[in-house]
Amino acid sequence: MKIAIIGTGNLGSSIAKGLIKNKSFTSLYLSDKNTAAVSVFSDEDYVTVTHDNELAVKESDILIFALQPRHIDKVLQSVSSSITSYHVVMSVAAGFEISRIESILGKDKNIIRIMPNTAISIGKSMTCLSANNQGQSKIELAKKIFNQLGTTMVIPEEQIQAATVICASGIAFWMRLVRATTQGAIQLGFEAEEAHQLALQTCYGAASLLKESGRHPEAEIDRVTTPSGCTIEGLNEMEHQGLSSSLIKGITASFEKINQIKKS
Ligand SMILES: NC(=O)C1=CN([C@@H]2O[C@H](COP(=O)(O)OP(=O)(O)OC[C@H]3O[C@@H](n4cnc5c(N)ncnc54)[C@H](OP(=O)(O)O)[C@@H]3O)[C@@H](O)[C@H]2O)C=CC1
Numbered sequence: 001m002k003i004a005i006i007g008t009g010n011l012g013s014s015i016a017k018g019l020i021k022n023k024s025f026t027s028l029y030l031s032d033k034n035t036a037a038v039s040v041f042s043d044e045d046y047v048t049v050t051h052d053n054e055l056a057v058k059e060s061d062i063l064i065f066a067l068q069p070r071h072i073d074k075v076l077q078s079v080s081s082s083i084t085s086y087h088v089v090m091s092v093a094a095g096f097e098i099s100r101i102e103s104i105l106g107k108d109k110n111i112i113r114i115m116p117n118t119a120i121s122i123g124k125s126m127t128c129l130s131a132n133n134q135g136q137s138k139i140e141l142a143k144k145i146f147n148q149l150g151t152t153m154v155i156p157e158e159q160i161q162a163a164t165v166i167c168a169s170g171i172a173f174w175m176r177l178v179r180a181t182t183q184g185a186i187q188l189g190f191e192a193e194e195a196h197q198l199a200l201q202t203c204y205g206a207a208s209l210l211k212e213s214g215r216h217p218e219a220e221i222d223r224v225t226t227p228s229g230c231t232i233e234g235l236n237e238m239e240h241q242g243l244s245s246s247l248i249k250g251i252t253a254s255f256e257k258i259n260q261i262k263k264s
């Protein structure tokens, strides 16, 4: 597994962290205009930090392009002559379709859109994958890589935009809910640090309960809501104020925005 990450900003450096933690490569090239976020990894075994995208491509088999949508065209064009049909080309760019990558590199290249989230740095990503025709035979390899860094789901490309909102942006949505809970706890008299710890462990417990029990959220909610108790009082007030509705509206606004990025 000779892997290169081209673009080592927020997401690229998170993928690098996860891979290095897991030691799941034979060599890892980390290439960026500005390598500040990954210079700390330059002393790691088999890791090369470079400004030379072309070198990273030539020395690797699996190429992960973690660039912003406005940069990826130019970078793909600049290295296209070095990309062969042996490479597996992966892109995380939101809204940047496989057909656009094929138009630069050719349909004969193995191309996989991957949509992880920043929890990949700690091996807890939800990563969605979708390959072009040529890349179908490489999807198991991609699953193998990203299953070590969390969980994977192979989906049709038409659903990648929705998966971006739910899983990649979703990390930010959940973080905001944790922050709001923390603010509530401070209002009830806890110190900020205590409030954060209470909110975080409760959120972790809720996610773990659902994951481990396999039960529906409402089934778990029923176990908490004592009749005439404080939980149902709080939940009902939250719904009167539009909690579920605002989450759904936020998700659909995010989806509309990603579809605009796709067209630009
Ligand atoms: N952040 C996230 O949680 C997620 C992001 N994504 C997608 O991942 C992509 C990257 O996002 P993110 O990591 O947040 O963005 P960042 O801007 O943090 O990272 C992109 C990196 O690419 C570098 N870069 C720009 N031009 C070049 C070049 N010519 N050669 C090499 N490197 C270059 C940038 O350098 P410089 O800053 O100097 O321009 C920057 O370090 C986006 O397409 C986004 O849609 C998808 C899922 C989640």
Ligand SMILES: O=C(O)[C@@H]1CCC=N1
Pocket (backbone or CB within 6 Å): 094, 164, 165, 168, 169
């Ligand atoms: O906000 C964005 O556009 C990117 C895609 C998902 C997470 N970050």
